[in-house]
Amino acid sequence: MKAQVFRGVNQLSYEEVPVPELGADEVLVQVRVVGLCQSDIKKICYPLYEPPRIYGHETAGEIAAVGENVTGWQVGQRVVVMHHIPCMRCKYCLNDNFSMCEVYKQITTTAGFTPSGGGFAEYVKVPGHIVRNGGLIAIPDPVSFEQASFVEPTNCCLKAVKKLQVAPGQTILITGAGPIGLMFIMLVRYFGGRAIATDLLPSRIEKAQAVGAEAAFDARDPDLPSKIFSITEGMGVDATLLAVPSDKAFFQALDCTRKGGKILFFAEFPEQAEIPINPNILYRRELDLMGSYSSSYRLQSLATDIVFNQRIDVNSLISDRYPLQNLAAAVAQAIKPTPDTYKILLYPGQRN
Numbered sequence: 001m002k003a004q005v006f007r008g009v010n011q012l013s014y015e016e017v018p019v020p021e022l023g024a025d026e027v028l029v030q031v032r033v034v035g036l037c038q039s040d041i042k043k044i045c046y047p048l049y050e051p052p053r054i055y056g057h058e059t060a061g062e063i064a065a066v067g068e069n070v071t072g073w074q075v076g077q078r079v080v081v082m083h084h085i086p087c088m089r090c091k092y093c094l095n096d097n098f099s100m101c102e103v104y105k106q107i108t109t110t111a112g113f114t115p116s117g118g119g120f121a122e123y124v125k126v127p128g129h130i131v132r133n134g135g136l137i138a139i140p141d142p143v144s145f146e147q148a149s150f151v152e153p154t155n156c157c158l159k160a161v162k163k164l165q166v167a168p169g170q171t172i173l174i175t176g177a178g179p180i181g182l183m184f185i186m187l188v189r190y191f192g193g194r195a196i197a198t199d200l201l202p203s204r205i206e207k208a209q210a211v212g213a214e215a216a217f218d219a220r221d222p223d224l225p226s227k228i229f230s231i232t233e234g235m236g237v238d239a240t241l242l243a244v245p246s247d248k249a250f251f252q253a254l255d256c257t258r259k260g261g262k263i264l265f266f267a268e269f270p271e272q273a274e275i276p277i278n279p280n281i282l283y284r285r286e287l288d289l290m291g292s293y294s295s296s297y298r299l300q301s302l303a304t305d306i307v308f309n310q311r312i313d314v315n316s317l318i319s320d321r322y323p324l325q326n327l328a329a330a331v332a333q334a335i336k337p338t339p340d341t342y343k344i345l346l347y348p349g350q351r352n
Protein backbone atom coordinates (compact mmCIF):
# COMPACT_ATOMS: atom_id res chain seq x y z
CA MET A 1 0.00 0.00 0.00
CA LYS A 2 1.02 3.62 -0.33
CA ALA A 3 1.79 5.75 2.72
CA GLN A 4 3.36 9.08 3.56
CA VAL A 5 6.35 8.16 5.69
CA PHE A 6 7.99 10.79 7.89
CA ARG A 7 11.69 10.23 7.17
CA GLY A 8 13.06 13.25 9.05
CA VAL A 9 12.26 16.93 9.63
CA ASN A 10 10.38 18.21 6.57
CA GLN A 11 11.04 14.93 4.78
CA LEU A 12 7.88 13.18 3.72
CA SER A 13 8.29 10.20 1.46
CA TYR A 14 5.33 8.79 -0.46
CA GLU A 15 6.27 5.15 -0.64
CA GLU A 16 5.15 1.56 -0.77
CA VAL A 17 4.88 -0.10 2.66
CA PRO A 18 3.34 -3.44 3.66
CA VAL A 19 -0.34 -3.49 4.66
CA PRO A 20 -0.27 -4.04 8.45
CA GLU A 21 -0.74 -7.67 9.51
CA LEU A 22 -3.79 -8.23 11.63
CA GLY A 23 -3.86 -9.88 15.09
CA ALA A 24 -6.87 -11.84 16.30
CA ASP A 25 -8.42 -8.88 18.16
CA GLU A 26 -7.51 -6.15 15.66
CA VAL A 27 -9.35 -4.32 12.88
CA LEU A 28 -7.96 -3.04 9.58
CA VAL A 29 -9.51 0.15 8.26
CA GLN A 30 -9.19 1.46 4.73
CA VAL A 31 -8.64 5.19 5.14
CA ARG A 32 -11.06 7.28 3.07
CA VAL A 33 -10.47 10.74 4.50
CA VAL A 34 -7.93 12.06 6.98
CA GLY A 35 -7.83 15.61 8.29
CA LEU A 36 -4.57 17.55 8.46
CA CYS A 37 -4.10 18.68 12.06
CA GLN A 38 -1.83 21.39 13.44
CA SER A 39 -0.20 18.68 15.56
CA ASP A 40 0.67 16.65 12.43
CA ILE A 41 2.33 19.73 11.00
CA LYS A 42 4.42 20.21 14.14
CA LYS A 43 5.53 16.58 14.12
CA ILE A 44 6.58 16.89 10.47
CA CYS A 45 8.36 20.26 10.79
CA TYR A 46 10.17 19.84 14.13
CA PRO A 47 12.43 17.08 15.47
CA LEU A 48 9.89 15.87 18.05
CA TYR A 49 9.90 12.13 17.30
CA GLU A 50 12.37 9.69 15.76
CA PRO A 51 11.65 8.75 12.15
CA PRO A 52 10.40 6.69 10.39
CA ARG A 53 6.73 7.16 11.29
CA ILE A 54 3.34 7.42 9.64
CA TYR A 55 1.28 10.21 11.18
CA GLY A 56 -2.35 11.20 10.63
CA HIS A 57 -5.09 10.74 13.24
CA GLU A 58 -8.30 12.46 12.10
CA THR A 59 -9.25 9.29 10.30
CA ALA A 60 -12.51 8.12 8.75
CA GLY A 61 -12.74 4.99 6.64
CA GLU A 62 -14.19 1.61 5.97
CA ILE A 63 -13.45 -1.67 7.74
CA ALA A 64 -11.41 -3.83 5.36
CA ALA A 65 -10.71 -6.83 7.63
CA VAL A 66 -11.42 -7.98 11.18
CA GLY A 67 -9.40 -10.41 13.32
CA GLU A 68 -11.03 -13.75 14.16
CA ASN A 69 -11.81 -12.77 17.77
CA VAL A 70 -13.36 -9.39 16.97
CA THR A 71 -17.07 -9.17 17.69
CA GLY A 72 -19.50 -6.43 16.74
CA TRP A 73 -17.66 -5.12 13.67
CA GLN A 74 -17.86 -6.26 10.08
CA VAL A 75 -16.05 -5.66 6.82
CA GLY A 76 -17.63 -2.76 4.96
CA GLN A 77 -18.76 -0.79 8.02
CA ARG A 78 -17.92 2.90 7.91
CA VAL A 79 -16.04 4.11 10.99
CA VAL A 80 -14.17 6.93 12.69
CA VAL A 81 -10.91 5.71 14.24
CA MET A 82 -9.74 7.14 17.56
CA HIS A 83 -5.95 6.93 17.78
CA HIS A 84 -5.75 6.62 21.56
CA ILE A 85 -7.96 5.55 24.45
CA PRO A 86 -7.38 6.13 28.18
CA CYS A 87 -7.08 3.27 30.70
CA MET A 88 -10.07 4.52 32.79
CA ARG A 89 -8.40 3.24 35.96
CA CYS A 90 -5.46 5.50 36.80
CA LYS A 91 -5.61 8.56 39.05
CA TYR A 92 -5.81 10.84 35.99
CA CYS A 93 -8.66 8.92 34.41
CA LEU A 94 -10.58 8.80 37.68
CA ASN A 95 -10.36 12.60 37.78
CA ASP A 96 -11.42 13.06 34.15
CA ASN A 97 -7.89 14.13 33.09
CA PHE A 98 -7.87 11.45 30.40
CA SER A 99 -5.27 13.19 28.25
CA MET A 100 -2.71 12.88 31.09
CA CYS A 101 -3.17 9.09 31.29
CA GLU A 102 -0.04 7.13 30.34
CA VAL A 103 -2.08 4.62 28.35
CA TYR A 104 -3.81 7.45 26.50
CA LYS A 105 -0.51 9.10 25.65
CA GLN A 106 0.63 5.94 23.90
CA ILE A 107 -0.69 6.15 20.37
CA THR A 108 -1.34 2.63 19.14
CA THR A 109 -3.10 2.84 15.78
CA THR A 110 -0.52 2.22 13.08
CA ALA A 111 0.17 1.86 9.39
CA GLY A 112 3.68 0.57 10.08
CA PHE A 113 6.85 1.58 12.00
CA THR A 114 6.45 3.03 15.55
CA PRO A 115 2.68 3.48 16.00
CA SER A 116 1.97 7.18 15.35
CA GLY A 117 -1.62 7.41 14.14
CA GLY A 118 -1.26 5.86 10.70
CA GLY A 119 -3.96 7.87 8.95
CA PHE A 120 -1.58 9.05 6.22
CA ALA A 121 -1.76 5.64 4.56
CA GLU A 122 -4.19 3.53 2.57
CA TYR A 123 -4.82 1.21 5.53
CA VAL A 124 -4.50 1.64 9.28
CA LYS A 125 -4.53 -1.07 11.92
CA VAL A 126 -6.63 -0.54 15.05
CA PRO A 127 -5.38 -2.53 18.07
CA GLY A 128 -7.63 -4.64 20.27
CA HIS A 129 -7.78 -2.30 23.26
CA ILE A 130 -9.09 0.51 21.04
CA VAL A 131 -11.58 -1.78 19.28
CA ARG A 132 -12.92 -3.05 22.63
CA ASN A 133 -13.10 0.31 24.40
CA GLY A 134 -15.14 2.50 22.11
CA GLY A 135 -12.35 3.72 19.85
CA LEU A 136 -14.19 2.74 16.68
CA ILE A 137 -17.32 4.79 16.02
CA ALA A 138 -19.82 3.71 13.38
CA ILE A 139 -20.68 6.44 10.88
CA PRO A 140 -24.42 6.69 10.13
CA ASP A 141 -25.40 6.43 6.45
CA PRO A 142 -26.22 10.08 5.77
CA VAL A 143 -22.89 11.28 7.22
CA SER A 144 -20.01 11.60 4.78
CA PHE A 145 -16.47 10.43 5.53
CA GLU A 146 -15.41 14.07 5.29
CA GLN A 147 -17.87 15.15 7.94
CA ALA A 148 -16.96 12.17 10.13
CA SER A 149 -13.26 13.06 10.04
CA PHE A 150 -14.14 16.10 12.20
CA VAL A 151 -15.09 14.05 15.28
CA GLU A 152 -11.57 14.17 16.77
CA PRO A 153 -10.85 17.92 16.30
CA THR A 154 -14.39 18.71 17.45
CA ASN A 155 -13.81 16.74 20.64
CA CYS A 156 -10.56 18.67 21.32
CA CYS A 157 -12.34 22.03 20.89
CA LEU A 158 -15.39 20.84 22.81
CA LYS A 159 -13.20 19.90 25.78
CA ALA A 160 -11.79 23.44 25.94
CA VAL A 161 -15.25 25.04 25.64
CA LYS A 162 -16.55 22.73 28.39
CA LYS A 163 -13.60 23.64 30.63
CA LEU A 164 -14.64 27.28 30.31
CA GLN A 165 -18.22 26.29 31.20
CA VAL A 166 -19.56 28.44 28.38
CA ALA A 167 -23.22 29.20 29.07
CA PRO A 168 -26.00 31.30 27.52
CA GLY A 169 -25.42 35.01 27.94
CA GLN A 170 -21.64 34.73 28.17
CA THR A 171 -19.29 36.36 25.71
CA ILE A 172 -16.13 34.55 24.64
CA LEU A 173 -13.15 36.08 22.83
CA ILE A 174 -11.44 33.72 20.39
CA THR A 175 -7.99 34.77 19.23
CA GLY A 176 -7.26 33.28 15.81
CA ALA A 177 -9.90 32.42 13.21
CA GLY A 178 -8.24 29.50 11.44
CA PRO A 179 -10.01 26.12 11.34
CA ILE A 180 -9.77 25.72 15.13
CA GLY A 181 -10.87 29.27 15.94
CA LEU A 182 -13.84 28.93 13.61
CA MET A 183 -14.84 25.69 15.28
CA PHE A 184 -14.64 27.45 18.65
CA ILE A 185 -16.98 30.14 17.35
CA MET A 186 -19.50 27.50 16.29
CA LEU A 187 -19.26 25.62 19.60
CA VAL A 188 -19.59 28.76 21.70
CA ARG A 189 -22.74 29.55 19.74
CA TYR A 190 -23.97 25.97 20.20
CA PHE A 191 -23.77 26.44 23.98
CA GLY A 192 -25.63 29.73 23.76
CA GLY A 193 -22.64 32.05 24.16
CA ARG A 194 -21.68 35.09 22.09
CA ALA A 195 -18.41 34.82 20.17
CA ILE A 196 -15.97 37.61 19.32
CA ALA A 197 -12.96 36.71 17.18
CA THR A 198 -9.65 38.24 16.15
CA ASP A 199 -7.27 37.41 13.33
CA LEU A 200 -4.66 39.08 11.13
CA LEU A 201 -6.17 38.06 7.77
CA PRO A 202 -9.15 40.13 6.52
CA SER A 203 -10.61 37.00 4.90
CA ARG A 204 -10.59 35.16 8.23
CA ILE A 205 -12.14 38.13 10.03
CA GLU A 206 -14.96 37.97 7.48
CA LYS A 207 -15.26 34.19 7.71
CA ALA A 208 -15.46 34.38 11.53
CA GLN A 209 -18.57 36.49 11.19
CA ALA A 210 -19.97 34.23 8.49
CA VAL A 211 -19.82 31.21 10.84
CA GLY A 212 -21.44 33.05 13.74
CA ALA A 213 -19.10 35.49 15.48
CA GLU A 214 -21.03 38.53 16.61
CA ALA A 215 -17.98 40.69 15.92
CA ALA A 216 -14.51 40.07 14.56
CA PHE A 217 -11.54 42.41 14.62
CA ASP A 218 -8.02 42.77 13.32
CA ALA A 219 -5.80 41.52 16.15
CA ARG A 220 -3.47 44.51 15.58
CA ASP A 221 -6.25 47.04 16.19
CA PRO A 222 -4.95 49.27 19.03
CA ASP A 223 -8.56 49.96 20.04
CA LEU A 224 -9.40 46.28 20.44
CA PRO A 225 -9.96 46.40 24.22
CA SER A 226 -12.21 49.47 24.02
CA LYS A 227 -14.19 47.92 21.17
CA ILE A 228 -14.67 44.77 23.21
CA PHE A 229 -15.65 46.72 26.31
CA SER A 230 -18.22 48.63 24.28
CA ILE A 231 -20.01 45.42 23.28
CA THR A 232 -19.79 43.80 26.74
CA GLU A 233 -21.36 46.59 28.81
CA GLY A 234 -17.93 47.79 29.86
CA MET A 235 -17.11 44.49 31.54
CA GLY A 236 -14.89 42.63 29.11
CA VAL A 237 -15.46 39.08 27.91
CA ASP A 238 -16.22 36.22 30.30
CA ALA A 239 -13.42 34.12 28.87
CA THR A 240 -10.77 34.09 26.16
CA LEU A 241 -9.76 31.07 24.10
CA LEU A 242 -6.19 31.43 22.82
CA ALA A 243 -6.20 29.62 19.48
CA VAL A 244 -2.86 31.13 18.40
CA PRO A 245 0.51 30.67 20.13
CA SER A 246 1.14 34.39 20.55
CA ASP A 247 2.20 36.27 23.68
CA LYS A 248 0.59 39.39 22.18
CA ALA A 249 -2.70 37.52 22.08
CA PHE A 250 -2.24 36.56 25.73
CA PHE A 251 -1.70 40.17 26.79
CA GLN A 252 -4.74 41.17 24.75
CA ALA A 253 -6.65 38.48 26.60
CA LEU A 254 -5.56 40.04 29.91
CA ASP A 255 -6.81 43.42 28.66
CA CYS A 256 -10.11 42.13 27.31
CA THR A 257 -11.22 39.51 29.87
CA ARG A 258 -13.45 40.64 32.73
CA LYS A 259 -12.57 40.37 36.42
CA GLY A 260 -13.21 36.83 37.57
CA GLY A 261 -12.91 35.59 33.99
CA LYS A 262 -10.91 32.80 32.43
CA ILE A 263 -8.14 32.56 29.86
CA LEU A 264 -7.54 29.19 28.24
CA PHE A 265 -4.37 28.20 26.37
CA PHE A 266 -5.34 25.96 23.48
CA ALA A 267 -2.53 26.57 20.99
CA GLU A 268 0.87 25.07 21.78
CA PHE A 269 3.67 27.65 22.04
CA PRO A 270 7.24 27.17 20.83
CA GLU A 271 9.40 25.28 23.36
CA GLN A 272 11.46 28.31 24.44
CA ALA A 273 8.48 30.67 24.87
CA GLU A 274 8.13 32.52 28.16
CA ILE A 275 5.51 35.06 29.16
CA PRO A 276 6.40 37.38 32.05
CA ILE A 277 3.39 38.37 34.11
CA ASN A 278 2.87 40.21 37.36
CA PRO A 279 1.02 37.65 39.53
CA ASN A 280 -1.01 40.43 41.14
CA ILE A 281 -2.92 40.78 37.86
CA LEU A 282 -4.26 37.28 38.42
CA TYR A 283 -4.68 37.73 42.16
CA ARG A 284 -6.44 41.08 42.21
CA ARG A 285 -8.65 40.40 39.23
CA GLU A 286 -9.23 36.76 40.16
CA LEU A 287 -8.40 35.56 36.68
CA ASP A 288 -8.18 31.83 36.01
CA LEU A 289 -5.50 30.61 33.59
CA MET A 290 -6.05 27.15 32.21
CA GLY A 291 -4.86 24.83 29.47
CA SER A 292 -6.63 22.25 27.37
CA TYR A 293 -4.84 19.68 25.28
CA SER A 294 -6.26 16.86 23.16
CA SER A 295 -9.70 15.35 23.55
CA SER A 296 -11.85 13.92 26.35
CA TYR A 297 -13.09 10.34 26.42
CA ARG A 298 -16.10 11.53 28.41
CA LEU A 299 -17.13 13.95 25.62
CA GLN A 300 -16.87 11.44 22.80
CA SER A 301 -20.59 10.83 22.40
CA LEU A 302 -21.40 14.54 22.57
CA ALA A 303 -18.69 15.32 19.99
CA THR A 304 -20.07 12.57 17.76
CA ASP A 305 -23.62 13.89 18.14
CA ILE A 306 -22.52 17.45 17.33
CA VAL A 307 -20.72 16.38 14.15
CA PHE A 308 -23.06 13.65 12.89
CA ASN A 309 -26.24 15.65 13.51
CA GLN A 310 -24.74 18.85 12.09
CA ARG A 311 -25.24 20.85 15.25
CA ILE A 312 -22.25 22.75 13.92
CA ASP A 313 -21.55 22.98 10.21
CA VAL A 314 -18.14 21.33 9.93
CA ASN A 315 -18.43 21.13 6.15
CA SER A 316 -18.14 24.91 5.95
CA LEU A 317 -14.64 24.60 7.46
CA ILE A 318 -13.27 22.51 4.58
CA SER A 319 -11.24 24.64 2.18
CA ASP A 320 -8.95 22.20 0.39
CA ARG A 321 -8.79 18.57 -0.61
CA TYR A 322 -5.52 16.90 -1.59
CA PRO A 323 -4.65 13.38 -2.66
CA LEU A 324 -2.47 11.80 0.04
CA GLN A 325 0.38 11.86 -2.44
CA ASN A 326 0.49 15.66 -2.11
CA LEU A 327 0.71 15.81 1.69
CA ALA A 328 3.85 17.98 1.55
CA ALA A 329 2.00 20.59 -0.50
CA ALA A 330 -0.92 20.47 1.95
CA VAL A 331 1.46 21.06 4.87
CA ALA A 332 3.12 23.96 3.02
CA GLN A 333 -0.28 25.54 2.40
CA ALA A 334 -1.32 25.15 6.04
CA ILE A 335 1.90 26.81 7.21
CA LYS A 336 1.53 29.72 4.78
CA PRO A 337 -2.25 29.90 4.42
CA THR A 338 -3.76 31.64 1.45
CA PRO A 339 -6.64 33.97 2.39
CA ASP A 340 -9.08 31.10 1.89
CA THR A 341 -7.23 28.28 3.64
CA TYR A 342 -9.10 26.58 6.47
CA LYS A 343 -9.37 22.84 7.07
CA ILE A 344 -7.37 20.69 4.64
CA LEU A 345 -8.45 17.08 4.06
CA LEU A 346 -6.42 14.30 2.47
CA TYR A 347 -7.57 11.34 0.40
CA PRO A 348 -5.51 8.15 0.24
CA GLY A 349 -7.79 6.65 -2.42
CA GLN A 350 -10.48 7.89 -4.79
CA ARG A 351 -12.47 10.80 -3.44
CA ASN A 352 -16.17 10.28 -2.79
Ligand SMILES: [Zn+2]
Pocket residue numbers: 037038039057058152153
Ligand atom coordinates in the same frame (compact mmCIF):
# COMPACT_ATOMS: atom_id res chain seq x y z
ZN1 LIG B 1 -6.11 16.50 15.51
Ligand SMILES: [Zn+2]
Pocket residue numbers: 086087088089090091092093094101102103104
Ligand atom coordinates in the same frame (compact mmCIF):
# COMPACT_ATOMS: atom_id res chain seq x y z
ZN1 LIG C 1 -5.63 6.29 32.80
